[in-house]
Amino acid sequence: MGDENMKALEASYSVTYLIANSRGAEVIGETLVKPAAKVMVQAMIRDKASKAINRVPLSNNTVHCRITDMAENVKQQLLSRVQRSRYYALQADESTDVVNLANLLLFVRYELNNEVHNDILFCQSMPTHTTGEAIFKVIDDFIKNSDLDWSRCVGISMDGARAMIGSKKGVVARIQAVAPEAKSTHCCIHREALATQNVQADLKKVLDEAVKIINFVKGRPLNAWLFSQLCDEMGSDYTQLLFHTEVHWLSRGKVLSRLFELREELQVFLDETFNLRDHIHDWKLLCKLAYLADIFAHLNNLNLSLQGKLISILHVQDKVSAMVAKLKLWHTRLSHRELDSFPSLHT
Numbered sequence: 001m002g003d004e005n006m007k008a009l010e011a012s013y014s015v016t017y018l019i020a021n022s023r024g025a026e027v028i029g030e031t032l033v034k035p036a037a038k039v040m041v042q043a044m045i046r047d048k049a050s051k052a053i054n055r056v057p058l059s060n061n062t063v064h065c066r067i068t069d070m071a072e073n074v075k076q077q078l079l080s081r082v083q084r085s086r087y088y089a090l091q092a093d094e095s096t097d098v099v100n101l102a103n104l105l106l107f108v109r110y111e112l113n114n115e116v117h118n119d120i121l122f123c124q125s126m127p128t129h130t131t132g133e134a135i136f137k138v139i140d141d142f143i144k145n146s147d148l149d150w151s152r153c154v155g156i157s158m159d160g161a162r163a164m165i166g167s168k169k170g171v172v173a174r175i176q177a178v179a180p181e182a183k184s185t186h187c188c189i190h191r192e193a194l195a196t197q198n199v200q201a202d203l204k205k206v207l208d209e210a211v212k213i214i215n216f217v218k219g220r221p222l223n224a225w226l227f228s229q230l231c232d233e234m235g236s237d238y239t240q241l242l243f244h245t246e247v248h249w250l251s252r253g254k255v256l257s258r259l260f261e262l263r264e265e266l267q268v269f270l271d272e273t274f275n276l277r278d279h280i281h282d283w284k285l286l287c288k289l290a291y292l293a294d295i296f297a298h299l300n301n302l303n304l305s306l307q308g309k310l311i312s313i314l315h316v317q318d319k320v321s322a323m324v325a326k327l328k329l330w331h332t333r334l335s336h337r338e339l340d341s342f343p344s345l346h347t
Helices: 003-022 028-053 061-083 134-144 173-179 188-195 201-218 222-231 249-263 263-269 277-281 284-304 313-335
Strands: 086-095 104-111 115-125 155-157 183-186
Touching: 003 028, 003 061, 028 061, 061 104, 061 115, 086 134, 104 134, 104 173, 115 134, 134 173, 155 173, 183 313, 188 284, 201 222, 201 249, 201 263, 201 277, 201 284, 249 263, 263 277, 277 284, 284 313
Parallel strands: 086 155, 155 183
Antiparallel strands: 086 104, 104 115
């Protein structure tokens, strides 16, 4: 292959990489990128460079093949790294997407050049019934087809679903049967999420009503647009509420904080036809809303500090212990009406 052809091939892969990163349509290379490049070089350096641009292959099929090639190359590089690692640990998460299809995500932690690395191994759709046997079969098939050694697996982290942690038929039990060295851990953030579900009744009511108010505004396009215009006219820092989702663990704190910050706008926006209108004027309810926004914000900060490739179980234990100590301190300070640690409630 000639030098010019090699340069054209390199340019094709480089542009395809940009298209893939931008998540644009694959056809954009041929319909926009290439014509735009020709216009620019025609204007700047005239015909010769413009003709050279024509040699760069950027058709829809070519871009698709390039993306597939690069993805396969990245996958093979990752598998090669894990294969060379003395040990590796897995983390599995089964969830549903926006169209209610079950997906299994598998993450891997391994060592390379005396450093710990984290990467996603795969995301694969699951059959309708996500039993422990079905989940394990997907993981086992991938491990075997990728020439990874189960005996090097020393850790497996799961959430608390029965299909995951069942003592006989759960994924953990099946993995430990083929990887005896694997130690099981329950995701600490998932344990925290389970604990926060047991909110006392009056605070749970406030949280539920907050979600109803958000759904009333966000769930109807006209309401969302009118509320955005109102916030803009009132000079608000934000013009939109945030949707609440149980899947994303940072959702609750951000949603409540935004709702509290836009409380005055909501007092103006909500009319008498909405049955929760009076609640947004209720001083006691606003205090409870502010408290929830603050406490979940603190939990969000804790959760963020537990992320990262250098975080080990020792770091997690220290941070959780520190959080427990803070909670005890805050409890004492709240009993003396000292609210500095809760800025929204203090407001």
